[in-house]
Amino acid sequence: MSPSDPRQQAKELFALTEISKAISSSLDLTTVMQNILNLLHENLKMDRGTLTLLDRQTGELSIEVACGLDLDEIRRGRYKIGEGITGKVVAAGEPIVVPNVGKEPLFLNRTRSRDLTKSNIAFICVPIKLEDKTIGALSVDRLFREDISFDEDVKLLTIISSMIAQAVRIHELVEKEKESLTSENIRLKSELKKKFHPVNIVGESKRMIDVYSSIDLVSTTKATVMLRGESGTGKELVAKAIHYRSERADKPFIKVSCAALPETLLESELFGYEKGAFTGASAMKCGRFELAHTGTLFLDEIGDIPLSTQVKLLRVLQEKEFERLGGVETIHVDIRLIVATNKDLEREVREGKFREDLYYRLNVIPVFLPPLRERKEDLPLLVQHFLRKANEENGKQIKRVSDEAWEYLMNYSWPGNVREVENAIERAVVMCKEEVVGREHFPFDLQAHITKPADDALVAQNDGVQNLPQAIENLEKQLLLSALKKSSGNKRKAARLLGITERILGYKVKQYRLLYIR
Numbered sequence: 001m002s003p004s005d006p007r008q009q010a011k012e013l014f015a016l017t018e019i020s021k022a023i024s025s026s027l028d029l030t031t032v033m034q035n036i037l038n039l040l041h042e043n044l045k046m047d048r049g050t051l052t053l054l055d056r057q058t059g060e061l062s063i064e065v066a067c068g069l070d071l072d073e074i075r076r077g078r079y080k081i082g083e084g085i086t087g088k089v090v091a092a093g094e095p096i097v098v099p100n101v102g103k104e105p106l107f108l109n110r111t112r113s114r115d116l117t118k119s120n121i122a123f124i125c126v127p128i129k130l131e132d133k134t135i136g137a138l139s140v141d142r143l144f145r146e147d148i149s150f151d152e153d154v155k156l157l158t159i160i161s162s163m164i165a166q167a168v169r170i171h172e173l174v175e176k177e178k179e180s181l182t183s184e185n186i187r188l189k190s191e192l193k194k195k196f197h198p199v200n201i202v203g204e205s206k207r208m209i210d211v212y213s214s215i216d217l218v219s220t221t222k223a224t225v226m227l228r229g230e231s232g233t234g235k236e237l238v239a240k241a242i243h244y245r246s247e248r249a250d251k252p253f254i255k256v257s258c259a260a261l262p263e264t265l266l267e268s269e270l271f272g273y274e275k276g277a278f279t280g281a282s283a284m285k286c287g288r289f290e291l292a293h294t295g296t297l298f299l300d301e302i303g304d305i306p307l308s309t310q311v312k313l314l315r316v317l318q319e320k321e322f323e324r325l326g327g328v329e330t331i332h333v334d335i336r337l338i339v340a341t342n343k344d345l346e347r348e349v350r351e352g353k354f355r356e357d358l359y360y361r362l363n364v365i366p367v368f369l370p371p372l373r374e375r376k377e378d379l380p381l382l383v384q385h386f387l388r389k390a391n392e393e394n395g396k397q398i399k400r401v402s403d404e405a406w407e408y409l410m411n412y413s414w415p416g417n418v419r420e421v422e423n424a425i426e427r428a429v430v431m432c433k434e435e436v437v438g439r440e441h442f443p444f445d446l447q448a449h450i451t452k453p454a455d456d457a458l459v460a461q462n463d464g465v466q467n468l469p470q471a472i473e474n475l476e477k478q479l480l481l482s483a484l485k486k487s488s489g490n491k492r493k494a495a496r497l498l499g500i501t502e503r504i505l506g507y508k509v510k511q512y513r514l515l516y517i518r
């Protein structure tokens with residue numbers, strides 16, 4: 001076929017137009033390249049078109065798309081730069097024409113797609129160049145004829161290869177843009193997470209992330225929240241987080257520890273009293289409901305309020321008004337209520353210890369705080385957090401916990417949850433004289449004996465009653481530890497602070513196995 005054949009020229013022009021259309025029709029590089037090879041085959045009778053691209057990481061050439069080759073043949077089409085005809089084209093950046101592949105020793109026929117014995121196949125391969133760099137090769141087979149000149153084919157394929165190079169460039173730009181958008185997306189998401197993540201609450205476990213989203217959700221409403229969870233799981237912390245994230249943040253946050261107060265005292269705390277309401281009421285006193293007006297009232301240990309107070313509380317919640325004890329004036333309040341309990345409130349309701357109607361009024365949005373043993377993955381962060389805090393408070397510079405101690409911490413069940421971690425780390429920091437906290441700084445025996453932290457020993461436990469000797473023992477331990485902490489482990493100073501002799505202090509420390517003083 002002569003190069004100046006007008007019919008051939010028209011076909012080539014048509015093919016080029018179609019190829020440029022194919023390039024702009026899709027952002028998917030493989031689709032674009034496949035379409036180009038199909039067009040070459042259909043319009044210009046170029047068979048077994050292959051598009052080979054250089055993998056910049058491995059430095060290897062592999063067939064990206066092909067026309068007229070099956071999957072196995074494509075998979076075999078891998079070359080190193082300089083290897084075979086394709087490898088040479090990429091190495092030199094110049095086209096190569098093999099008029100008869102059967103007679104060319106350099107022709108590897110690695111894809112094994114051609115019958116070389118037929119000796120009538122010509123192979124044309126041109127480089128694909130992008131900004132002076134060869135990034136791959138485009139090759140086609142032609143039926144070999146003695147009279148044929150391949151110059152025209154090379155020219156045409158060179159034009160097409162430069163179009164392919166542009167498509168590759170556009171694809172790379174789009175990919176880069178996509179990558180930067182993805183990383184921007186990840187960054188924004190993590191910022192959002194930080195925003196949702198109350199600063200003083202530590203933990204990245206799935207369970208805690210759920211708690212953070214609940215905090216976020218309920219902060220925007222005025223609905224009553226019931227915080228459930230074992231002792232030391234952070235109920236009070238979360239109650240504060242909800243308040244300080246709500247639009248009531250600049251209004252009062254008032255807490256009432258329902259378990260700590262006997263019945264009559266609790267009522268006067270909640271509702272206040274008028275002067276002379278009872279013996280000793282020498283002046284009017286506002287209740288916590290009044291103090292919390294426009295803000296948040298946090299009723300802690302709600303499961304511990306006596307039935308008679310429950311009735312009064314229910315009325316206030318229903319009618320949003322009440323009278324001070326001994327008073328006649330009706331007081332209206334606008335409060336956001338958050339309650340907390342570590343009790344099985346449903347059981348209390350079944351056993352008639354907690355009013356069902358009050359339960360439903362309070363249990364509008366329950367938020368569950370997971371026990372630490374169910375989110376041990378948060379332990380490292382918590383330990384780090386409390387180490388930093390204890391270092392600051394005690395003027396120490398303890399860097400970390402030893403590997404051996406870690407094993408103990410991770411294997412321990414932490415019945416006192418985060419509060420127990422906080423206390424354990426604080427004690428360890430006080431005790432530790434080196435830069436690394438060791439196993440000997442953690443009083444695990446002691447923890448095994450104390451089921452609840454000592455400050456809880458002052459308040460009533462499950463059914464409002466607790467073992468007095470145990471409570472006294474806990475209190476004693478706590479006082480001893482505080483004094484030792486204050487005196488940085490100096491027994492003489494600690495004894496002076498406690499008003500006891502050093503000998504008695506030593507005896508008690510030994511008795512309770514409090515510390516490992518050397």
Ligand SMILES: Nc1ncnc2c1ncn2[C@@H]1O[C@H](COP(=O)(O)OP(=O)(O)OP(=O)(O)O)[C@@H](O)[C@H]1O
Nearest residue numbers: 200201202230231232233234235236237342418419
């Ligand atoms: N996720 C947490 N990150 C940091 N500190 C925490 C976390 N959870 C709890 N704490 C700390 O642990 C201690 C106990 O938390 P908090 O008083 O909120 O627990 P609680 O559930 O109210 O316990 P209780 O039922 O015994 O009253 C507090 O000093 C609190 O700051």
Ligand SMILES: [Mg+2]
Nearest residue numbers: 235236300340
């Ligand atoms: Mg609490």
